[in-house]
Amino acid sequence: MEKSASRGTAIGAVNWIEKKAALDELLMQADKLSVQPMDQGFEAEVRMIRADIGSFVLKVWNRSSKPDIRFQYRLLDTLSERGLSVSSPVGWGIDENGNQVLLTSFDGTPIRKVNERKLADLAGILSSIHRIRVEELEDRGLQLPKYEMIHYFFPGIDDHPDLARLAMTLVQRMPIRQDRIIHGDFHLANLLEDNGRYTVIDWTNGQLGDARYDFAWALTLLRIYASDRNAARFRAAYLLDNEISREELEAFGALACLRWLLLHRGSGVPAGPTTMKRVKSLIAGNPFLAGMAAGI
Numbered sequence: 001m002e003k004s005a006s007r008g009t010a011i012g013a014v015n016w017i018e019k020k021a022a023l024d025e026l027l028m029q030a031d032k033l034s035v036q037p038m039d040q041g042f043e044a045e046v047r048m049i050r051a052d053i054g055s056f057v058l059k060v061w062n063r064s065s066k067p068d069i070r071f072q073y074r075l076l077d078t079l080s081e082r083g084l085s086v087s088s089p090v091g092w093g094i095d096e097n098g099n100q101v102l103l104t105s106f107d108g109t110p111i112r113k114v115n116e117r118k119l120a121d122l123a124g125i126l127s128s129i130h131r132i133r134v135e136e137l138e139d140r141g142l143q144l145p146k147y148e149m150i151h152y153f154f155p156g157i158d159d160h161p162d163l164a165r166l167a168m169t170l171v172q173r174m175p176i177r178q179d180r181i182i183h184g185d186f187h188l189a190n191l192l193e194d195n196g197r198y199t200v201i202d203w204t205n206g207q208l209g210d211a212r213y214d215f216a217w218a219l220t221l222l223r224i225y226a227s228d229r230n231a232a233r234f235r236a237a238y239l240l241d242n243e244i245s246r247e248e249l250e251a252f253g254a255l256a257c258l259r260w261l262l263l264h265r266g267s268g269v270p271a272g273p274t275t276m277k278r279v280k281s282l283i284a285g286n287p288f289l290a291g292m293a294a295g296i
Contacts, residue, residue, distance in 0.1 A: 011049070011058065014101050018073055019091030023103065025053055026090075042268065043067075043204065048106060055106035056090060062099045067204045069100040071145065075206050076104065078142050082132070085125050085199050107201070108194030114226065116233050122191060123237035125198060126218060130180050130211040130242065137181070146208040149176045153184070153205075153213075154262055162292075163258050170258075170288060174251040182209035186218040188225070212244055216252035220260065224278050225270075254288035261296065 012030045016023060026033065026049070034050040038057070043065035049056045061067065073092040080088045087104035095101050111118070137144060150157065150167055157164045183190075184205025192199040215238055222231035260279060263269045280296065283289045 010095065011103070013096045014093045015095075016091045016093035017070070019093075020089070022053060022056075023091040026051055026056070041202070049103075057087070057104050057106050059102045059104075060095060060099050061101075062097065065204070066100070068145070069102050072102060072203050072206065074142055075144075075203055078137055078140050079132075082136075084128060084132075085197075086203070087199055087201055104201075107199035108192035108197070111188045111191050111193050111198075114188070114230055119230055119233045120237040121198060123234050124241075125191075125200060126183070126186055126215065127238055127241045129183060129200070130214065132181050134179065134181060134208065144181060144206070144208040146178050149178075149209065149213070152207075153259055156266070157262055160262060160265065163262055166289065166292070167255060167258050170251055170255050174248060176213070177210045178208045180209065180211040180214075182207060182211060182214035184209070184214065184217075186214060187221040210252075211242070212248050212252045213255060215242070215244070216249065216256045217259065220253060220256035220282065223282055224260065224275060250286055251288055253282070254286050257282055257286065257289060 011023075011033075012027060029051060032051075035058075036048045036050070038046040038048050043061060043063055045060045045062050047058045047060075049058055061069065069092050073089045076086050076089040079086045087107050090103040090105065092100070092102045111122075114122075134144065150171060154163075154167060157167060182205075183200060183203065184207065185202060186200070190200060190202045192201060219231055219235055219238075222234055257279065260269060264271060264279075276296075283292050283296070
């Protein structure tokens, strides 16, 4: 059911720290804007703003998550200037309640259906992200953050000794590289489409990281929520331009499964009646997780 729209918005009450010319136009007609709530994420409130000059997305981090929105704004600005498939940033600032706010272009709706061609396009987009020269971004004054992988992507894993033990064994066997820009959460809900054009959103986890893990997470989510057939298409398309050994695929696939299990224990991932069956099948087929399926 369509959500009802309201008139007006609080963008005039935001202390905009960095902004584009389009935001000045919006501020001049603030009382004429149409504001509509959108599907909400775990970390922020999201609204669509419609104006004569176009549609925009306003994201307000008014929950526990407090990412670096200044970095997100500058990352999007740099990537969009390079022609990558990301939203165009319009402005970022702080609202009257002290929450960080980001305004971007509106770029369509989440992908609901996939086919071989679409999956090849999405694999190409992820590949293009991973193949960006980090030095080029640094030359533009953008310093990508770097985090310890287990601490960042597996928060609270020490409270789950069964998962922690396996994760540490995997990173010791397959040392982590932090030499590529990664998205950190590349999946269909973070991919928008509009008349054949695709856009990658939600760069909260953008950082210097390991492209093999970034790909493995995307592939694992396709296997869980789409199908093995579609995941195989995505995998084949990505591997055409990126060399990853079978052992690497299995090791990072195992890490992706462990992350999903950790998030699942904290109710941080969607799960339907057949989801756990799929996850158990993935685990049973991964040599690094042999014997674990029976215990979950």
